Amino acid sequence: MSLTVFDKIISDRGSKYAVSGGPATTRAEAGALLDDLKRSKRFAKATHNTWAGILSGEPVKEDDGESGAAQIILQMLERAGLTDHVVIVTRWYGGKHLGGDRFRHVVDAVRHYLAETGR
Structure with a gap:
């Protein structure tokens, strides 16, 4: 399994984000990446x-x-035409609710992954 990780890419009110991903064609392969x-x-x-x-x-x-x-990640992968690939957005909760900003951070994390991996 080939896992690519971009750690500490977003920080907001104590919450920290990372994004990772790699090739997978089955749920079992996705589980192995996780x-x-x-x-x-x-x-x-x-x-x-x-x-x-x-x-x-x-x-x-x-x-x-x-x-x-996860629905946001899925929609972004569909728009990018990226198949047989899993993207994982990791969040460490920092103690303060982010409201809708948490979705913006998910979008930014997936954009970062797609840009950095050339997808």
Whole structure:
């Protein structure tokens, strides 16, 4: 598995964000990427590891408690035409609610991933 990680890309009111991703064609492969990410204690202790992908033509997503965030990731991957690839947005909750800004940060994290990986 080839996992690409961009850590500490966004910080807002104590919350910190990272974005990761890699190739996957099945939910099991997506799970393996997530397991790989969580081998790092820092990512294992994150509040949310929200992810999505279009795997073998099927949309697959998991909010991991960050309600609505995976749908945003999925929509961005659909617009980018990126299939058989999983993108994971990680958030460490900083103690203050971000309201709608949390969705803006998810969008910015996915944009960062797509730009940095040339996708």
